Amino acid sequence: MTSPKFDFENVIRPGLPAPGGRWSGFPPFNFVGGHNAPESIPTSDLIAAMTRVLEREGATLATYNLESGAQGYRPLREFVAAKLGRDAGMKCTADDVLMVSGSLQGLDLINQVLLAPGDTVLIEAATYGGCLTRYQRLGVTAVGIGLDEHGMKMDELAATLKSLADEGNKPKYIYTIPTVQNPTASILPLERRQELLRLAAEYDVPVVEDECYSDLIWSGERPPAMHALDESGRVIFVGSFSKSIAPALRVGFVVAPWAFMSQMLPLKTDAGSGALEQMVLAEYCREHFESHVAALNKTLKQKCDALVEAVEANFGTAAEFERPPGGIFLWVKLPAEVDTSRLAKEAAKHGIEINPGAEWSIEGPDAKRALRICYANPPIETIRKGVAALAEVCREEFGVPKTVANR
Amino acid sequence: MTSPKFDFENVIRPGLPAPGGRWSGFPPFNFVGGHNAPESIPTSDLIAAMTRVLEREGATLATYNLESGAQGYRPLREFVAAKLGRDAGMKCTADDVLMVSGSLQGLDLINQVLLAPGDTVLIEAATYGGCLTRYQRLGVTAVGIGLDEHGMKMDELAATLKSLADEGNKPKYIYTIPTVQNPTASILPLERRQELLRLAAEYDVPVVEDECYSDLIWSGERPPAMHALDESGRVIFVGSFSKSIAPALRVGFVVAPWAFMSQMLPLKTDAGSGALEQMVLAEYCREHFESHVAALNKTLKQKCDALVEAVEANFGTAAEFERPPGGIFLWVKLPAEVDTSRLAKEAAKHGIEINPGAEWSIEGPDAKRALRICYANPPIETIRKGVAALAEVCREEFGVPKTVANR
Numbered sequence: 001m002t003s004p005k006f007d008f009e010n011v012i013r014p015g016l017p018a019p020g021g022r023w024s025g026f027p028p029f030n031f032v033g034g035h036n037a038p039e040s041i042p043t044s045d046l047i048a049a050m051t052r053v054l055e056r057e058g059a060t061l062a063t064y065n066l067e068s069g070a071q072g073y074r075p076l077r078e079f080v081a082a083k084l085g086r087d088a089g090m091k092c093t094a095d096d097v098l099m100v101s102g103s104l105q106g107l108d109l110i111n112q113v114l115l116a117p118g119d120t121v122l123i124e125a126a127t128y129g130g131c132l133t134r135y136q137r138l139g140v141t142a143v144g145i146g147l148d149e150h151g152m153k154m155d156e157l158a159a160t161l162k163s164l165a166d167e168g169n170k171p172k173y174i175y176t177i178p179t180v181q182n183p184t185a186s187i188l189p190l191e192r193r194q195e196l197l198r199l200a201a202e203y204d205v206p207v208v209e210d211e212c213y214s215d216l217i218w219s220g221e222r223p224p225a226m227h228a229l230d231e232s233g234r235v236i237f238v239g240s241f242s243k244s245i246a247p248a249l250r251v252g253f254v255v256a257p258w259a260f261m262s263q264m265l266p267l268k269t270d271a272g273s274g275a276l277e278q279m280v281l282a283e284y285c286r287e288h289f290e291s292h293v294a295a296l297n298k299t300l301k302q303k304c305d306a307l308v309e310a311v312e313a314n315f316g317t318a319a320e321f322e323r324p325p326g327g328i329f330l331w332v333k334l335p336a337e338v339d340t341s342r343l344a345k346e347a348a349k350h351g352i353e354i355n356p357g358a359e360w361s362i363e364g365p366d367a368k369r370a371l372r373i374c375y376a377n378p379p380i381e382t383i384r385k386g387v388a389a390l391a392e393v394c395r396e397e398f399g400v401p402k403t404v405a406n407r
Numbered sequence: 408m409t410s411p412k413f414d415f416e417n418v419i420r421p422g423l424p425a426p427g428g429r430w431s432g433f434p435p436f437n438f439v440g441g442h443n444a445p446e447s448i449p450t451s452d453l454i455a456a457m458t459r460v461l462e463r464e465g466a467t468l469a470t471y472n473l474e475s476g477a478q479g480y481r482p483l484r485e486f487v488a489a490k491l492g493r494d495a496g497m498k499c500t501a502d503d504v505l506m507v508s509g510s511l512q513g514l515d516l517i518n519q520v521l522l523a524p525g526d527t528v529l530i531e532a533a534t535y536g537g538c539l540t541r542y543q544r545l546g547v548t549a550v551g552i553g554l555d556e557h558g559m560k561m562d563e564l565a566a567t568l569k570s571l572a573d574e575g576n577k578p579k580y581i582y583t584i585p586t587v588q589n590p591t592a593s594i595l596p597l598e599r600r601q602e603l604l605r606l607a608a609e610y611d612v613p614v615v616e617d618e619c620y621s622d623l624i625w626s627g628e629r630p631p632a633m634h635a636l637d638e639s640g641r642v643i644f645v646g647s648f649s650k651s652i653a654p655a656l657r658v659g660f661v662v663a664p665w666a667f668m669s670q671m672l673p674l675k676t677d678a679g680s681g682a683l684e685q686m687v688l689a690e691y692c693r694e695h696f697e698s699h700v701a702a703l704n705k706t707l708k709q710k711c712d713a714l715v716e717a718v719e720a721n722f723g724t725a726a727e728f729e730r731p732p733g734g735i736f737l738w739v740k741l742p743a744e745v746d747t748s749r750l751a752k753e754a755a756k757h758g759i760e761i762n763p764g765a766e767w768s769i770e771g772p773d774a775k776r777a778l779r780i781c782y783a784n785p786p787i788e789t790i791r792k793g794v795a796a797l798a799e800v801c802r803e804e805f806g807v808p809k810t811v812a813n814r
Binding site for chain 1: 411412413414415416418419420421423424425426427428429430431432433440441442443444445446447448450453454457458461462465466467468469470471472473474475476477478502508509511512515519520521522523537541579580611613639640641649653654655656657658664666667669670671672673674676677678679680681682683684687783784
């Protein structure tokens with residue numbers, strides 16, 4: 001005899017997102033998600049770093065936040081501050097850094113401090129899909145600013161700020177991924193960074209600068225962060241080790257002035273981010289970060305080149321894209337008759353996963369025909385086969401590309 | 408020349424909690440926080456486990472959630488399910504387990520699924536302070552049920568459920584820490600667990616069972632979890648490795664039926680909990696969990712005994728308490744003339760930190776005179792000195808205890 005089952009449907013809070021599904025494994029051709037190259041995980045150096053740091057400081061695992069307080073493991077904050085000084089021209093110290101459980105927790109904290117339902121934020125018209133879902137859930141209006149091959153268009157930003165100001169609507173912040181923009185992979189030039197800051201000052205708006213990908217540039221050269229160019233303290237900077245070391249390590253960081261930092265701390269209700277991951281990163285990165293990232297970029301560039309070649313070979317002139325200067329994804333636009341949301345659905349039946357443009361951009365004429373292909377994780381041979389298979393699905397569904405490629 | 412500083416005061420969301428302060432280190436006599444015994448951290452076994460698991464599976468760090476999906480690292484979920492079957496009589500599999508970044512993230516997810524402003528929950532009248540702050544922030548009314556030396560009083564629970572039902576108020580859940588209750592350290596006997604479930608069924612209310620401390624029992628014996636006794640699927644179970652292995656590892660778990668689990672998944676917006684910590688725990692615990700916890704309990708009991716002895720020696724009959732059967736804290740009541748919030752403030756000036764009862768209980772006659780002393784972290788000699796110093800401060804402020812102890 002069993003008692004009647006309790007029905008949670010009657011007690012869950014109204015308005016929750018749709019329930020999640022059961023995990024059923026990765027598809028054979030996995031072109032979604034910010035995964036990295038498995039062959040580039042520095043396993044033995046991570047083991048060596050972990051062994052050293054635990055032998056030295058293992059007993060501190062007995063205390064929440066080790067002995068560093070709520071901002072996170074101090075040696076890692078020191079590494080982050082030094083790295084950002086060296087690579088991005090930023091002037092900050094360990095006291096300005098909050099370690100978070102991945103940069104997504106950072107974005108959640110920033111949103112919790114700033115956003116209330118009804119607020120407006122400005123974003124790049126094509127941007128990280130997770131941000132779009134966040135704004136939707138928060139009841140926040142995200143206004144998209146158009147992009148070209150150099151990133152956010154400053155004339156559009158100026159016009160949008162002006163028209164919002166005319167309506168008495170002051171956006172809560174400008175959110176940007178300036179360096180290796182997600183999904184377009186563009187790098188915002190110095191002049192636009194300065195112009196963005198000038199406009200932010202003119203309209204008295206903060207800037208959230210998300211620099212998750214800025215380590216992944218083939219040339220190794222990047223413009224200074226906007227945080228570095230700004231003197232007013234309006235820029236909140238977000239970064240991550242997910243792309244430079246390993247995504248499964250959930251370690252990111254936020255750099256913010258104390259007036260903002262102190263508001264985030266009580267909202268971080270998780271009693272600290274994972275200590276082992278912070279310890280091993282601090283120990284590993286001090287010695288290996290630069291050489292690791294240089295080697296990783298070589299691997300990623302090879303995969304990127306293979307993807308570009310496969311797209312050209314299989315889609316021909318039907319595929320429009322900019323050759324990425326770095327990163328882990330390619331943003332492709334197909335002819336207007338292709339609906340990439342439907343393409344994604346059909347491709348999934350053939351074991352191919354892609355991000356349709358509609359999930360990665362604000363509504364717009366290009367969203368429907370665009371797609372994002374992540375290339376860091378699969379082996380090169382899988383990239384080639386997957387793109388060929390995707391072209392085949394696309395041809396069957398939309399008659400695009402018109403002819404079978406010569407391969 | 409510097410540009411004017413941006414003022415975040417004007418843009419932060421109204422109604423945020425008070426800003427946090429700068430970390431200034433632990434006080435000499437640190438009797439707060441769920442820290443553990445540093446001498447019990449199994450450093451070398453953790454290093455060995457980490458080395459093995461990374462040598463075998465290091466490359467999977469390149470994928471979010473390793474290859475286990477959003478519920479977390481499958482081998483650890485398998486360990487948790489087997490452990491809960493063995494220790495708590497629960498019937499669950501890895502599919503019923505969600506790994507979270509510490510049990511506090513679990514509580515946050517549960518609250519997000521169930522609670523809206525204006526809701527009511529039932530809690531133990533003295534309970535984990537972090538829950539009280541959470542309810543306050545969520546605009547949820549927490550109704551306290553009285554405790555005796557065996558935990559939540561069932562007659563009070565019955566009466567409260569009845570009077571709320573009479574008002575047409577159906578609580579969203581009953582929250583309980585049945586095994587080594589925080590802060591009283593009581594263990595709810597089998598009969599009360601059954602009665603609580605009977606009442607929950609009668610009033611059609613879910614139960615949130617928080618079992619963070621249930622591994623820390625000197626005798627090693629614990630009653631079955633309510634999750635094990637329940638057949639209706641109304642119990643959501645929360646557990647943690649913070650107390651059994653190390654608090655700085657942020658790894659907890661929630662066991663829930665799929666109807667509830669699937670609602671939590673999209674709310675866990677952190678792209679997974681830390682992989683290294685989950686991997687090392689799975690590898691370490693399979694072999695060492697039981698022997699480690701047995702040894703840890705010996706250490707904790709010695710510290711507990713030392714604290715009890717010190718409290719008796721320094722406070723004499725002024726201190727009322729139950730001798731804990733396990734855990735990491737002692738709940739002490741002082742005579743009514745003592746205001747422990749003021750005591751905590753004065754003690755802090757002497758480098759002694761304690762939790763005043765008001766932070767750890769719903770308003771009530773005993774809250775003002777109670778305090779929680781955490782004993783797992785300091786060395787025994789520090790416990791002795793700290794309690795003597797605390798008694799001295801208390802005597803100066805409140806004339807209690809009346810005479811200086813013979814020591």
